[in-house]
Amino acid sequence: MNFGASTFTLLVLLVASIAQTLSIDCSIFGRNMCLCQHLETELLQCPPAEPKIIISISDKQHITVQCQDEVTPNLDLDLFPDLNITQCQQFKLEYCYPENGFDGVRKKFGVQNLTVLELESMAPKENSASFSLTKDFLGNLSSLESLRISYSPISFAPDFLANFPNLLALVIYKSEISQLHRHFDYVPKLTLLDLASNQISALPDGVFRSLTNLSRLQLFSNNISSISRRTFEGLENVKLLELSLNHISQVAEDSFADLPLLVNLSLRGNRIQTIESNIFAHNSLLENVRLGSNPGMIFQDRVFENLTKLLTVELNSNRFQTLPEGTFTNCRALKDINLSSNLLSSLPEGVFCNLRYLKRLNLSFNTLRLLPDTLFASLECLEELELSHNQLSAISRQLFKPLHALKQLHLSHNQLSIIDKNVFSSLQSQFTVLDLSFNNWNNSYDVPVNIFQVTPLAEQLLLSHNQLRWIPDLPSALKLRRLDLSYNNIDAGLCPP
Ligand SMILES: *[C@@H]1O[C@H](CO)[C@@H](O)[C@H](O)[C@H]1NC(C)=O
Ligand SMILES: *[C@@H]1O[C@H](CO)[C@@H](O)[C@H](O)[C@H]1NC(C)=O
Ligand SMILES: *[C@@H]1O[C@H](CO)[C@@H](O)[C@H](O)[C@H]1NC(C)=O
Numbered sequence: 001m002n003f004g005a006s007t008f009t010l011l012v013l014l015v016a017s018i019a020q021t022l023s024i025d026c027s028i029f030g031r032n033m034c035l036c037q038h039l040e041t042e043l044l045q046c047p048p049a050e051p052k053i054i055i056s057i058s059d060k061q062h063i064t065v066q067c068q069d070e071v072t073p074n075l076d077l078d079l080f081p082d083l084n085i086t087q088c089q090q091f092k093l094e095y096c097y098p099e100n101g102f103d104g105v106r107k108k109f110g111v112q113n114l115t116v117l118e119l120e121s122m123a124p125k126e127n128s129a130s131f132s133l134t135k136d137f138l139g140n141l142s143s144l145e146s147l148r149i150s151y152s153p154i155s156f157a158p159d160f161l162a163n164f165p166n167l168l169a170l171v172i173y174k175s176e177i178s179q180l181h182r183h184f185d186y187v188p189k190l191t192l193l194d195l196a197s198n199q200i201s202a203l204p205d206g207v208f209r210s211l212t213n214l215s216r217l218q219l220f221s222n223n224i225s226s227i228s229r230r231t232f233e234g235l236e237n238v239k240l241l242e243l244s245l246n247h248i249s250q251v252a253e254d255s256f257a258d259l260p261l262l263v264n265l266s267l268r269g270n271r272i273q274t275i276e277s278n279i280f281a282h283n284s285l286l287e288n289v290r291l292g293s294n295p296g297m298i299f300q301d302r303v304f305e306n307l308t309k310l311l312t313v314e315l316n317s318n319r320f321q322t323l324p325e326g327t328f329t330n331c332r333a334l335k336d337i338n339l340s341s342n343l344l345s346s347l348p349e350g351v352f353c354n355l356r357y358l359k360r361l362n363l364s365f366n367t368l369r370l371l372p373d374t375l376f377a378s379l380e381c382l383e384e385l386e387l388s389h390n391q392l393s394a395i396s397r398q399l400f401k402p403l404h405a406l407k408q409l410h411l412s413h414n415q416l417s418i419i420d421k422n423v424f425s426s427l428q429s430q431f432t433v434l435d436l437s438f439n440n441w442n443n444s445y446d447v448p449v450n451i452f453q454v455t456p457l458a459e460q461l462l463l464s465h466n467q468l469r470w471i472p473d474l475p476s477a478l479k480l481r482r483l484d485l486s487y488n489n490i491d492a493g494l495c496p497p
């Protein structure tokens, strides 16, 4: 065959232009070391037939190295040639254990200025707990800004962060870190520290002291049992503190005094015994507080007093039998309160007083029998009121009067059977859902006020599981989109009176 000179030139140019856009030169795999493919990302499978390592490189900047053996294998660097991907910024190692440390891997790839490093499921084949991650293993990565280690059941040497003076984010997830030393003194620029789902059982005094720029501290799902005045020393910029699902029983009353900028705090799912009155005295910027699922917690009066930025409060599932009247005093901005799943049988009259901007109030799953007439007197912005799963048998005609913005009223699973004809009369046109299912409504001839004569204009009217006997003639049918009358005693032959 005789190629013309111009065709040949074109071919050469074409090959050259493809090669320019690639970061790896596939010709270096001449010995069939790896299968080299250019898909959306560049892909190397080494060796080609039964790959032990798969390397993908996208935008010349993100490298992922995946080892394929079932048990975490040692990363055999000899399986592929030296690569020169100097621009690489992000490196992820999955299911690989680099026996001679990450520094060797870095050199093999020619990587110089890594900013993001992820190590997922990294552990030596045997005795992973006795393997200690050290600064030498990780190597010199002075440009590193983000380090994420997950699913790696290893231990962490006190100096493992020593080479990362510029680190901004550290995430250690499901990796069995159990003891915190003064690790964080090496990384003073940190803004995110996420240690969720590990086995940390104690937070030594001052352990975070160097982290003056930290904004988020995430300690979800560990085994922490107490926090004290000095635990959070130095964290003057922390806005988010997440401590849910630990075993915290003791919270000293000044535990949060060093966190003046705290906005979000979660202590959900602990065993807190007492929350004292002045616990948030120094946290005037608090917006969202989750204290639910601490069964048996003693909750003193005025805990949230004067937190004028507070937006949401979760106090569900605490076995509260009562709530101190001053709990929300002067929480002017409050929008959401969740008190569901407690043992509340009554509520003090003034407990929601002056919560003018409250939008959602959840009182479901309690044992409320009777509510004070003026309980909701200030709630002119309330949109959703949950009173289902209680023991209400009567509702005063004043109770819902002030609720001019109400959209949803949930009263299912109570013992309601008699109702004053004005109970719902002040509900306005924005009202959409009235749930009265699982109560004792009947529309016998002997009922003084028929439930259908009093229901407001609503889009959904839920009346299943009562003892209604006929399908009513509904005056407000125009707006109605859903009417549930299932599980009643409706008899086709029976006509309304
Ligand atoms: C690696 O690539 C850079 C440019 O990206 C080049 O300057 C350097 O010579 C290369 N080094 C090797 C060993 O190929
Ligand atoms: C790495 O960072 C140093 C110092 O910031 C810089 O001089 C060098 O050019 C960078 N190298 C690459 C490959 O970006
Ligand atoms: C670490 O690397 C940086 C630049 O990449 C260099 O300036 C510094 O001397 C190195 N430190 C050590 C201990 O090797």
Ligand SMILES: *[C@@H]1O[C@H](CO)[C@@H](O)[C@H](O)[C@H]1NC(C)=O
Binding pocket: 188, 189, 190, 212, 213
């Ligand atoms: C904290 O952040 C500020 C502003 O970004 C910066 O000037 C300061 O150097 C940082 N402090 C540390 C210890 O990195």
Ligand SMILES: *[C@@H]1O[C@H](CO)[C@@H](O)[C@H](O)[C@H]1NC(C)=O
Binding pocket: 199, 201, 223, 225, 247
């Ligand atoms: C959690 O901490 C308690 C002591 O507070 C200890 O008895 C228990 O063994 C710890 N559990 C785990 C899984 O570390």
Ligand SMILES: *[C@@H]1O[C@H](CO)[C@@H](O)[C@H](O)[C@H]1NC(C)=O
Binding pocket: 239, 240, 263, 264, 288
């Ligand atoms: C606080 O929580 C709210 C609601 O979950 C969220 O929208 C907000 O971004 C959080 N703020 C901080 C500083 O974490």
Ligand SMILES: *[C@@H]1O[C@H](CO)[C@@H](O)[C@H](O)[C@H]1NC(C)=O
Binding pocket: 281, 302, 305, 306, 330
């Ligand atoms: C709340 O503010 C009022 C009026 O400023 C003050 O008298 C009261 O002591 C404050 N309560 C708390 C717990 O700081």
Ligand SMILES: *[C@@H]1O[C@H](CO)[C@@H](O)[C@H](O)[C@H]1NC(C)=O
Binding pocket: 314, 316, 317, 336, 337, 338, 340, 341, 360, 362
């Ligand atoms: C109240 O808490 C329960 C968990 O008990 C949750 O399912 C529900 O969504 C919460 N409601 C609000 C309004 O926060």
Ligand SMILES: *[C@@H]1O[C@H](CO)[C@@H](O)[C@H](O)[C@H]1NC(C)=O
Binding pocket: 316, 340, 341, 362, 363, 364, 365, 384, 386
């Ligand atoms: C109120 O809480 C109950 C139980 O925790 C939950 O099922 C329900 O969805 C909540 N209601 C609203 C409006 O969030």
Ligand SMILES: *[C@@H]1O[C@H](CO)[C@@H](O)[C@H](O)[C@H]1NC(C)=O
Binding pocket: 417, 418, 441, 442, 443, 444, 446, 447, 467
């Ligand atoms: C219907 O309800 C009223 C009010 O509770 C009650 O007095 C009456 O006995 C009920 N009638 C039937 C047939 O259940």
